[in-house]
Amino acid sequence: MGWLLIVPMLLWLAAFVVLPTLILAIYSFCERDELGQVVYHFSSENYRRIFIDEEGKFGTTYVTVFARSIFYAGLTTMICLVAGYPVAWFIGRAPENRRHLLLTLVMIPFWTSFLIRTYAWITILSTNGLLNGFLQYTRIISEPFEMLYTPGAVVLGLVYSYLPFLILPVYGSVEKLDNALVEAAFDLGAGPVRAFQHVILPLTQPGIVAGILLVFIPAVGMFAITQLMGGGTDPTIGEVIQNQFMSARDWPFGAALGMTLVILFASVFWLASRRRSNFRV
Amino acid sequence: MKAPHLSTALATVFALTLLPIRELKAKAVLNLFCWSEYVPQAVINGFTEETGIKINQENYASNEEMLSKLLAGGTRYDLIQPSEYTIEALIKAGKLEPLNLDNIPNIKNLDPKFTKLAHDPTGKFCVTWMAGTVGIVVNTEKIKESITGYKDVFSGKYRRRIVVLNDAREIVSWALNTLGLPINEVTPQALGRAKPLIAEWLPQVKVYDSDSPKTALLNGDVDLGIVWSGEAAILWKRNKKFTYVLPAEGAHQFIDSLAIPQGAPNKVNAEKFINYILKPEVSVKISDAFPYTNPNAEAVRLLKPEQRDNPASYPPGEPKLELFKDIGKAAREVDKLVTDLKARGGR
Numbered sequence: 001m002g003w004l005l006i007v008p009m010l011l012w013l014a015a016f017v018v019l020p021t022l023i024l025a026i027y028s029f030c031e032r033d034e035l036g037q038v039v040y041h042f043s044s045e046n047y048r049r050i051f052i053d054e055e056g057k058f059g060t061t062y063v064t065v066f067a068r069s070i071f072y073a074g075l076t077t078m079i080c081l082v083a084g085y086p087v088a089w090f091i092g093r094a095p096e097n098r099r100h101l102l103l104t105l106v107m108i109p110f111w112t113s114f115l116i117r118t119y120a121w122i123t124i125l126s127t128n129g130l131l132n133g134f135l136q137y138t139r140i141i142s143e144p145f146e147m148l149y150t151p152g153a154v155v156l157g158l159v160y161s162y163l164p165f166l167i168l169p170v171y172g173s174v175e176k177l178d179n180a181l182v183e184a185a186f187d188l189g190a191g192p193v194r195a196f197q198h199v200i201l202p203l204t205q206p207g208i209v210a211g212i213l214l215v216f217i218p219a220v221g222m223f224a225i226t227q228l229m230g231g232g233t234d235p236t237i238g239e240v241i242q243n244q245f246m247s248a249r250d251w252p253f254g255a256a257l258g259m260t261l262v263i264l265f266a267s268v269f270w271l272a273s274r275r276r277s278n279f280r281v
Numbered sequence: 282m283k284a285p286h287l288s289t290a291l292a293t294v295f296a297l298t299l300l301p302i303r304e305l306k307a308k309a310v311l312n313l314f315c316w317s318e319y320v321p322q323a324v325i326n327g328f329t330e331e332t333g334i335k336i337n338q339e340n341y342a343s344n345e346e347m348l349s350k351l352l353a354g355g356t357r358y359d360l361i362q363p364s365e366y367t368i369e370a371l372i373k374a375g376k377l378e379p380l381n382l383d384n385i386p387n388i389k390n391l392d393p394k395f396t397k398l399a400h401d402p403t404g405k406f407c408v409t410w411m412a413g414t415v416g417i418v419v420n421t422e423k424i425k426e427s428i429t430g431y432k433d434v435f436s437g438k439y440r441r442r443i444v445v446l447n448d449a450r451e452i453v454s455w456a457l458n459t460l461g462l463p464i465n466e467v468t469p470q471a472l473g474r475a476k477p478l479i480a481e482w483l484p485q486v487k488v489y490d491s492d493s494p495k496t497a498l499l500n501g502d503v504d505l506g507i508v509w510s511g512e513a514a515i516l517w518k519r520n521k522k523f524t525y526v527l528p529a530e531g532a533h534q535f536i537d538s539l540a541i542p543q544g545a546p547n548k549v550n551a552e553k554f555i556n557y558i559l560k561p562e563v564s565v566k567i568s569d570a571f572p573y574t575n576p577n578a579e580a581v582r583l584l585k586p587e588q589r590d591n592p593a594s595y596p597p598g599e600p601k602l603e604l605f606k607d608i609g610k611a612a613r614e615v616d617k618l619v620t621d622l623k624a625r626g627g628r
Binding site: 032034035036037049061062064065068122126127128129144146148149231232233234235240243244245246247248249250251253 | 342343345346348349350352370374447448449483484486487488489490491496497499500501502609610612613616617619620621623624625626
């Protein structure tokens with residue numbers, strides 16, 4: 001009777017993951033009318049628009065948008081990993097009574113809406129903003145320099161928002177790590193680098209993988225931060241999709257872009273898991 | 282620090298989740314779906330104080346966004362605030378409730394110039410909220426050359442120093458005006474001619490913002506903007522270095538109105554709100570916060586002289602202004618053209 005316990009979860013998945021994805025899939029083959037309502041005229045026109053340009057050749061416009069989003073998300077994930085891993089390690093190895101305090105500190109930003117925190121960054125980074133003002137006041141620079149509405153600002157905003165999502169799962173792995181194994185590595189003559197590479201890294205790998213997924217996947221689809229801190233030029237896929245559902249009122253095209261993203265993720269997952277099962281001894 | 286007990290944590294989460302349910306108890310409400318930066322909080326509070334009706338406010342940044350949420354259903358709105366061409370389309374599609382003008386006696390305060398306009402010739406479906414234009418704001422401290430129209434803004438000299446509205450219909454109309462084409466005849470030929478021009482313009486833009494384009498100008502991130510006149514009027518009020526220019530090629534005048542969508546659950550409350558905002562002293566509060574062109578003749582009389590002299594709110598002379606008409610199916614092509622060009626990116 002144990003399987004009964006997972007029924008609520010299965011129902012939840014069916015209602016809020018499978019069903020919406022099906023609706024999305026159907027919409028992606030439809031058309032819109034002049035008021036922006038979905039009309040059930042089926043064609044593959046929306047997918048054609050993503051990959052084929054007006055002259056009938058392979059279109060780079062939306063492929064570039066996908067590539068740009070993956071680049072931003074990938075860079076964000078790498079920075080989060082490099083910056084977050086040591087923090088997670090530090091917290092996980094801290095005396096037990098201090099860990100909760102440190103973890104609370106990591107979570108405190110969540111008490112404020114991320115939109116408000118993003119607006120705070122706008123105030124800090126704008127040309128007449130706090131940072132430029134401070135640097136000019138202290139004579140470090142003479143002219144304000146451009147920070148907001150640049151790719152750098154976008155990545156900063158993403159790293160700032162997603163860093164805790166990497167720290168928390170890695171912390172979970174670090175906390176469970178048996179110190180005796182690390183000590184054994186040292187006793188057997190491994191230096192810090194080898195001990196890290198052959199003992200610590202493999203043992204914290206589940207946390208790292210979870211953290212990478214928790215950062216990378218939402219970062220690819222993020223639209224609010226990229227729009228607010230990037231200015232809306234050079235849009236990411238999240239921005240384009242959000243625009244289709246809102247101002248451009250083209251739900252079918254938005255659905256087609258969304259489905260493309262889903263298929264992209266699904267195939268990467270499939271390839272990754274196949275490779276792992278092939279090469280595992 | 283000790284971790285809180287699991288049961289305490291669960292109880293807290295539960296209590297917090299249930300808190301809003303108290304709010305659900307029946308109370309007179311009005312579900313207002315309006316533009317961001319358009320309905321001052323003082324007016325909302327004043328209405329609730331006077332009538333006891335609580336206002337649930339939700340905002341949008343473009344007519345198209347409003348339409349997509351309204352037509353998607355699921356949410357029942359009592360009062361919406363569309364522009365002229367959107368009203369026209371909604372009337373055509375039978376999506377608006379006719380107003381009971383007996384509940385809105387204060388409509389007499391409106392300047393006749395702003396009643397029974399082309400988009401609602403019988404005046405049965407909407408009441409003008411504010412009018413305005415879309416024009417160019419120049420930070421004259423940073424830009425010494427004279428700017429008279431779209432051609433100057435997008436001359437190529439001000440690359441990445443420009444903020445524009447994130448609004449496909451607007452952007453296309455600027456291009457059509459520049460080409461000397463009528464802005465309401467959006468044919469495939471006209472769009473074909475506009476496309477290369479827009480493709481040349483968009484990479485020069487630094488920020489797209491329909492909600493609050495004044496922010497990027499105030500923060501010094503851009504020196505030029507094509508924005509709503511109310512935003513320009515606020516900038517001018519803050520600092521006289523921000524001047525407002527109506528483009529020589531021609532500009533869009535918009536008329537935003539209050540209307541009641543079909544099936545609104547609280548229609549009478551919506552009419553009460555319309556009547557309330559038509560009171561001269563209330564209308565003045567709207568002008569104080571969002572200095573667009575006030576259509577309420579009685580309210581304009583109560584404005585301070587410096588408000589009436591604000592060139593962005595009440596443009597002097599006889600500028601070339603045009604209203605948008607509903608363009609039907611072509612709206613799809615307009616959205617598509619701008620989406621595809623914007624996706625190309627700038628840098």
